[in-house]
Amino acid sequence: MHPLLIAFLAGVGFVVAYHTYGRWLGGKIFKLSANAVCPSRRLADGNDYVETPKSVVFGHHFASIAGTGPIVGPAVAIIWGWVPALLWVIFGSIFIGAVHDFGALVVSLRNNGQTVGDIAGRVLNRRVRVLFLCILFLALMIVLAIFGLVIASVFRMFPSAIVPCVIQIPIAVAIGAWLNRHGKSLLLPSLVALGVMYVTVIYGDVGFLHALNAAMADWSLLQWVVLLLGYSYVASVLPVWTLLQPRDYINSLQLISVLALLVLGVLAATFVGGGAEAAAAGAGFEMVAPAFNLSPAGAPAMFPFLFITIACGAISGFHCLVSSGTSSKQLKQEPDARMVGYGAMLTEGFLATLVILACGAGVGLGLTEAGGEVFTGAAAWSHHYAQWSSGLGPALGAFVGGSANFLEALGIPAAVAVALMGVFVASFAGTTLDTACRLQRYIVQELANAVVPKPAEGAGGVDWLGALRGKHGATIFAVVTAVVMAAIPPAGAEWTWANAGRGGLILWPIFGATNQLLGGLSFLVIAFYLWRRSVPVWFLIVPMILMLVLPAWAMTLNAFVGEASWWAQGNWLLVGVAVITMGLEAWMVVEAVQLFPRVKGVVEAGALDAAGNAVDPAR
Template identity: 40%
Template sequence: MQSVTIVLLGLVGMLLGWLFYSKFIAEKIFGMDDRFITPAHELEDGVDYVPTNKVVLWGHHFTSVAGAAPIVGPAIAVYWGWVPAVLWVVLGTIFFAGVHDMGALWASARNKGKSMGALSESVIGKRTRSLFMVVVFLVLLMVNAVFGVVIANSFVSQPQAVFPAWAAIVVALIIGQLLKRKVPLIPLCLVGVGVLYYSIAVGSDMPLALPTEMFGLTDKANWIIILFIYAAIASLLPVWMLLQPRDFINGMQLLVGLVLLYGAVFVSMPDITAPAFNTQTAVDTPSIIPLLFVTIACGAVSGFHGIVSSGTSSKQLDKETDGRFVGYLGAVGEGCLALITLVAVSGVMLAASPEEWHEVYSHLGAGSVNAFITGGANLIQSGWGLSVEISSTLLAVMVVLFAGTTMDSGVRLQRYIIQEWGEIYQVSALRNGIIATLLAVGCCLLLAFGAGGSSGSGGMIIWPLFGSTNQILASLTLLVISVMLIKAGRPAIYTLIPMSFVLVMAFFAGVIKLGEYYQQGNWLLVGLDLIVLVVSVLVMLEAWSVIVKHKASEAAAKQD
């Protein structure tokens, strides 16, 4: 089958979801209203609560939730075959991710910008809040620790990506100042993206690298430390100064990248060499059900998105109706990235024949980001004539910048959670932004170097838990939204169905992984997996109790 057919079907499906389904959910289910005063206006402080143009906020939200995950997950899951992967990406985007992300934005904005963890207290109960925030903190810890490793590895293996990655920060700081002075957005966008792509060309000719050993640590370990120092500083700056402009420029860069990749598909029309359903999997390959649904998280549905929606994006929402544009369209953008990733790792641009494709994908986990960069660079070269070297640098920078923006937002969100704990437990020190940031970064570095030694890769030890933990968090977020809808007397079926499906798949995957960790004798993962599974069950029981009581009180009120 030609890849253009897959692309057309996927894009048309997501476009219809945006035009019709998202409009129905926003207006008829969530009841989004321009007259509602959002937290960005009610609590405006110039640092975290800042009313923001919806296009700029979309850029922040999109690049914060995207990271490298919508590339990594699909590039691994294609091992089971491109058909199940494409179906989960497209249907997941339309009926799961868009509703989840937009719903989390709506729920948080309706409650003074509270995070989903803090919000769960008022919606379900005090015990739920504590349980919920444990899962949220674990997900953030995994994301930040591992993305630091991902970026450091990319800097070491792709030194040509170093200059443009740091140049993007300088460009963002300048644009942030100009936007504050009311300079028009469109010219800034064009100039910013132009400078960014010029820096990519410079980086291709000027690779930068740290010494292989410095201060007794490897170059990768030193990059991890530098990245967390940067993330700590960035998380304390006002969102308008760096976070918003950097994410917006990265969002525009991704749009350019998507245009190049999708355009190349329509120009060269490459064939698919990957199997529709892979019948030649290795003996030890786990079952596609439920593992597919936790391997592809971002790009279909992801609990991390709920953290971003309720952590930073809801505090910048100018009008409540902007939540549809920012939340649902952000999910569509990520679905588009996941879809083109599947095409890049499934076609002749990666492997000229089915036999060569099976050599690249010899086992689950093979291919991944390198397959995307290789396949995508060849695709761009065939469609647009750009050299493979420039195309590879462009895609490598895309991965690094997305991972970096996710890491920026992730550390800021960890700070929010620690400060919320300070409020909840009346610990004044934890409410201090600098102390909370140092604790957040300290936890990440402790995991990175405490569990991983001098390599700094300790986050990779608990990363296998991310898939199931992240999807369980998505189901818990949908549960909170559903309870809000039930209490408001609105239909909750549109959130309860995706919540139930994701919960069953994620819980099942967590149980399977628990058995694997036990057999391996990996007691750290056994303990953490058990905590996540038990917490999810307790939250569900608490929510069910609230729903039953609410229904009973409604019935009693009708009888009276």
């Protein structure tokens, strides 16, 4: 199938799904009402709860959930063939991922903007709440520890991306101040911000700036991790409108504009041809990746590992934290939830589709390696995907190189095209990092309240966890634990400045399965919320089962099966975490199965109505 036809059919499919299935979910299942009072108004505090236009919330939400997930996952998973990867992205986004994000957002909107983990304590029971929050804390700690490494690695591969990414911060602060002070249309300042960003991409690596980029690219990984997590601390304690929200909004504009450029690049490559390398080699524009490659060298079985390798591009448990942790605190009215929750996930699915096209067809237009050798056609794909153990670097290089070829087809110079895609990847890793830090703060605060309730006023005694209930104490705890984990050298390696910063890799192999498992547990909470209100849940059953079974299956294979398993290699830390995680999952599922038949139509204690008033469970 031609790449242009794939892009067209995928785009049409996502648009149709939004206006049909998404509309049905919003109207018939969640019954979104413009008259409902959202937490952003009822609990407005100017810091976390801030009424915000839906376009800005969409930007924040989209940039936060996108990150590098929909890029890295499809870029790696195409090793099994472009057809399985594409089918999982399209159908997973429409029927699983978007439903998950939408449901988590609505449930949180109707529970004072609380996280799904906190809500689990009421719709299921208190034990489940603590179990869920522990899983969330572990998952977010890994994200915080690893994404500093991801961003540092991108900066080392593409130093020209450093200055443009840094300049985004003052641009974001200016946009936030403009919106907060004037409350006017964001169109003009947004266009100006986008223009400035692209100017920095074009001229951000010349003269003095080139030397600055090169010097910063040589910083140690630990230096980068500490600097980036320090920035994340600042971003997460400032009012959301100051930095986090506008930076994500600007990045969403960048993402949408890059998506448009990539689509135009696909058109140009189809009708005009590729860049200079493609013309010199006579390379045509077609899918050079195999449609199916069921036994790639060194790779695990496609089923179930495809479904945890492509996470954010189809479904990701991390998204429930964004939906219920930040976005639900900013929406002005309930109907906006469909665009933010369902629409953003479909847009991410389209991004993942373009990643598949870049890695499966764009690379065929020509890639030049460091030694000067040029690969085109199927040879270019095979060079990057020779075997599974090649890892993240070649896959990421295939995406950046293939996407840059699309941009070159539009006449954009090769150096600018590579810089633009490097900024694109690093920017979205950064938005995931600062959003994850804010989310971890909420989780730490909720865990502190769940483990040791705050002493009643006037009751006396010492509040031993008082520091963790405040935003600064909780955020510092989140940052310090991530830095400590990152500073640990990889398993079996000595502590050196070269190794420090790679500690997140210790638990990274288990993150994919844990992340998808989190999606299944989030579905469990959404299902119980609806079931208690006698709302049909049949459309959640298959996605929930898939996201509970497939990750557990993959985790079991990784931990115990084969010579390369963690058990066989004596990696007891990963084995222990896997056993604990699967034990927590089994415990939660058993609790849910026992409770499910008894709670249909029984509204949980602490439930709120559309006006924010407590609902009497007896009624």
